[in-house]
Amino acid sequence: MFKKFIVNKDYHNSRFDRWFKNNINNIPQSFIEKIIRKKKVKVNKKRIKTSHRVKYKDIIEVHGIENLKDKIQTKIRKYKPSDKERHTYEKFIIEDNDNFVIINKPSGIPVQSGTKSFKNIIDILKNTKYFENKKPFIVHRLDKETSGVMIVAKNREYAQLFTSLFRIRKIHKTYLAITYGNVKKDINLLQDNLITYEKNKKVVQKAISYLKIIKSGNNYSFLELKPVTGRKHQLRKQLFNIGNPIVGDDKYSLSELKRRLKVKNIMLHAYKIKFIIKDIKYNFEAKYNNEFANFIKTKL
Numbered sequence: 001m002f003k004k005f006i007v008n009k010d011y012h013n014s015r016f017d018r019w020f021k022n023n024i025n026n027i028p029q030s031f032i033e034k035i036i037r038k039k040k041v042k043v044n045k046k047r048i049k050t051s052h053r054v055k056y057k058d059i060i061e062v063h064g065i066e067n068l069k070d071k072i073q074t075k076i077r078k079y080k081p082s083d084k085e086r087h088t089y090e091k092f093i094i095e096d097n098d099n100f101v102i103i104n105k106p107s108g109i110p111v112q113s114g115t116k117s118f119k120n121i122i123d124i125l126k127n128t129k130y131f132e133n134k135k136p137f138i139v140h141r142l143d144k145e146t147s148g149v150m151i152v153a154k155n156r157e158y159a160q161l162f163t164s165l166f167r168i169r170k171i172h173k174t175y176l177a178i179t180y181g182n183v184k185k186d187i188n189l190l191q192d193n194l195i196t197y198e199k200n201k202k203v204v205q206k207a208i209s210y211l212k213i214i215k216s217g218n219n220y221s222f223l224e225l226k227p228v229t230g231r232k233h234q235l236r237k238q239l240f241n242i243g244n245p246i247v248g249d250d251k252y253s254l255s256e257l258k259r260r261l262k263v264k265n266i267m268l269h270a271y272k273i274k275f276i277i278k279d280i281k282y283n284f285e286a287k288y289n290n291e292f293a294n295f296i297k298t299k300l
Helices: 016-023 029-037 083-090 121-125 156-167 234-241 255-260 290-299
Strands: 002-006 041-043 059-063 093-096 100-105 147-153 172-180 189-198 201-217 220-227 268-277 280-285
Touching: 016 029, 016 059, 083 121, 093 280, 100 121, 121 147, 147 156, 156 268, 172 234, 172 290, 189 234, 201 234, 220 234
Parallel strands: 147 268
Antiparallel strands: 002 059, 041 059, 093 100, 100 147, 172 220, 172 268, 189 201, 201 220, 268 280
16 A cells, blocks of 8 residues: 655655655665565656756655554654753754754754754754744754854755755855964964775875954964855865864864863864845854854963
């Protein structure tokens, strides 16, 4: 017996397997491929491949869905915030409209749950009034330790739009950082070939960032940074490469500096973000936290 489903607007142009996992059951990829191979799935009365992309209002038929329960993969637990916590995080919202919110993400909390992190921004946001009857979509990330301005889309259309704007570098971000040492005054551009590893394969990516010294003294520097590219840990790696690692960064730092000063979180803050959508200019600013402010006041 086939059970019918209709694709809603949020999943327009999504891969079938992604639609399936989000709307029917989070079963292993191999099992989705198996039921397609056995012709237990039809889209608009036609057989499909796993890579098929569904469209808005497509009619999907799945045979034997009642038998899938025993095959379901254990789902990742969702974080359930308390009412107090939910209201606390609502205060971090900078902008709210029909298509996205802008949040001043606190330091010390990841964007989404992982093997080492249960509490996360996305699970908290989906329980706030800003996402009532809506789903939060991640369009970019900030490290757990990094605070600052962040976009969260409210529908798939804008999630895809923001993803495209990031890809073509039409979203401009400005960061603030406090580093060890006095950055040389003649450094205003950082260009590196950053190395990462994907499944034991070495990947080299070009990274470009603009740098401006706001204040320097007492063996610390207060910097404004504008990344052109968007590589993982880009600013943290680039500042380490010039010998001025970010205060509080235990991953990209020198052993003697790690012992010199203990701070709760990394001194890196996403300060501003700007972009244009349908000829409307958006420009948002996120104030840094008290720890960051106190460091500037007492150490620089």
